[in-house]
Amino acid sequence: MPLWSDFHFWSPPEDPERPPFPYASVFTVTITEHVPPRPFGLPSVYPFIEPPYDTSDEHLKTLTQTELVVSCPPLEADDDTDSVVPEKPAEATLKVERPIAVEDGRGPQLVACTVTPQNGQGKPFQAVAKIFDPLYYSFENENAPHRPVATTLAADSDYSIEAAAYAHLQKTGHTGGFAPEYYGSWTFTLPIRHRGIQHERHVRLLLIEYIDGVCMRDLCYRESAALGFTEEHRLDVLARILDGDARLEHSGINQRDLLPRNIMLKLEPEAEDPLGKGRPRVVQRAVLIDYNISVVYHLAPEAWKYRKSTELPLNPIDLFWSTSLDDFGYWVPQSWQGNRRAQQEWLIERFGGQNALAYAPVSRELELDDA
Template identity: 45%
Template sequence: MRPRFAPSNPQPSPPPRLWSPPQDPEKPACPYQARFAVEIKRHTPPPPFGDPQHGPGAWRERSDVHLYSATQTEVVMAYPSLECENTLSSSPAPTATLTILRTLAVADGRGPQLVVCSVAPKTLPKAFPQAPYEAVAKIFDPLYYSFENKEAAHVPVNVAWQADVHYTHEAAAYDHLHRTGQTGLFAPEYFGSWTFTLPITHARRKLQRSVRLVLMENIKGPSIWSVCHDPAALSGYTEQDRLDIFAKVLDGIVRQRHAGVDQRDPASRNVILRPSSSLSASNKQPLPQPVIIDYNTAVVFELTRLGKRPFQLAKLPENPMEVFWNTSLADFQGWTPSKWNGNAKLRQQWLKERFGGKAASQYA
């Protein structure tokens, strides 16, 4: 006779299974290594989107794509890279051949891939170099973004959305800085936004997928972060040298803001030291020019819902003393004096000495 009731001590249910990226046999190995060559074509990106300042833009979620059950390749193929509306042109887009010379930061799951490349123009607008030139390519390939959220374990990310967000923000920032004469000093020279195609076999079909990139000047110098982690390199700079360079970083940020761009991620890893011929205060070595990079979360004020900011209308940029008065600047620890750590008064005293007095006349 079968029991009328379940046993009082049933076997425990297995614990819920946490999500992790599933096996993805269609996903090719990351191709961005030395000697990789591809034809690239100039591309007009859509406006920036993906945050409250911009809204969703042209992005539309698909009800038939479920991140928790799809592979990364399936997500990428379901969401082709966005195109800019109303960009019809009577002339063909300029093209060039890109060949990777060496990698700077390339890894599956990294996000944007950074490589040094040669660019051999086939047809290019007059605003860009006509002869072969060397550049850094920042490649926004969603197939090599992290499918798992780096800030929330066991949660998938729509990598196609993330790559498009990064590309549209970076391209918009560089384009605006280029048009307002801000590239070449505090930002790298800009050589435009581009696209190329790669073959892929998906659902037993041989297909092509589009990948976006931007090209910028190859600045042959270290980042402040890398200098801070190299005792021998760091010892070549006096504290006064480091503060002189740091003051230029803050000056560059406010000048970019005045021009209409907020980089939004000031950190030592995002400042490259361009070799310079100007001598430092200690007269021991040329003082490098800091160059701000990494604009994939940047904001171009004119392209946001709020439009231009009031401080853009002034003749001069904001005073760094006012902009950074209550900012810890912790991402520059190791470069700034150690006595600043946890001591806002010392940092504010330096800001006042550096950007107050006669120096204040350079700012609004």
């Protein structure tokens, strides 16, 4: 077995042809409707596919990232894809208005944008574009510094998995509620010059609903922020989140990353209090985002497809009985921290009794943990 000292750290070579990072600036492009490949490349869930180009470490180490992107274009959908390639794909104008989460090397880029359908197909609307641009994925491997990353394949994999998730959520009627609205998968081109020749490279993206709200993470880990909401309301919002997750699972998808960083909260506007006292804040809607490691059961291997199907969603008591909710920080009562029994008692109170009729019967013996 090789020792860590046997590995040689690798760094990408100088790449003077690589264009400056574009996603922190305002710009406008034409986007075209696109059918993504079937989901692939998620270990233990979606199989790896062999691309039509060499992704060996030895070959990648001979390339700059520009050479990799120019010589290895994005993958197209197979003939057996569930989606139908439109005879005349829709087009729209996309104007990037401001960055949301952008950084050279971070992987997918998130920007707020205005989308204007072309040919009179609709009115302009606000959206979030999630852009899978392999030129600005990290060429260095954070987990194995002696190996490069096949960024073109990584971007295609991310795109295929998230597109499959949103298409499933839309088809099953779950977008616009606990999941954001979904406006489809698209592609656009950007110019790049390599070895004196001008090329057009294709970049994939998804359009999803812009949530004018706050990331739950920003409220969970600051006590002063969480205390702007009553404990009763915080637990009501938590119950909505657990219920939403159970209903997504019942529809045939597992998001697999139910954490505050992936939940957006849309808040009621702060009202003036005539008595001059601060009124507790109120959450109108909780929205689960980020489906980059999600599993759509009917698209996954047999090990994932085999799951107990019930007429009603599983009760959150079943789903979260043994799962710590400590990651929700100050959003949950501090008496829950390290005290699973208190959390379990709340699950029974919230999802038991008459409330249990909305779910499949609880399948487990409810033995409370020691306090």
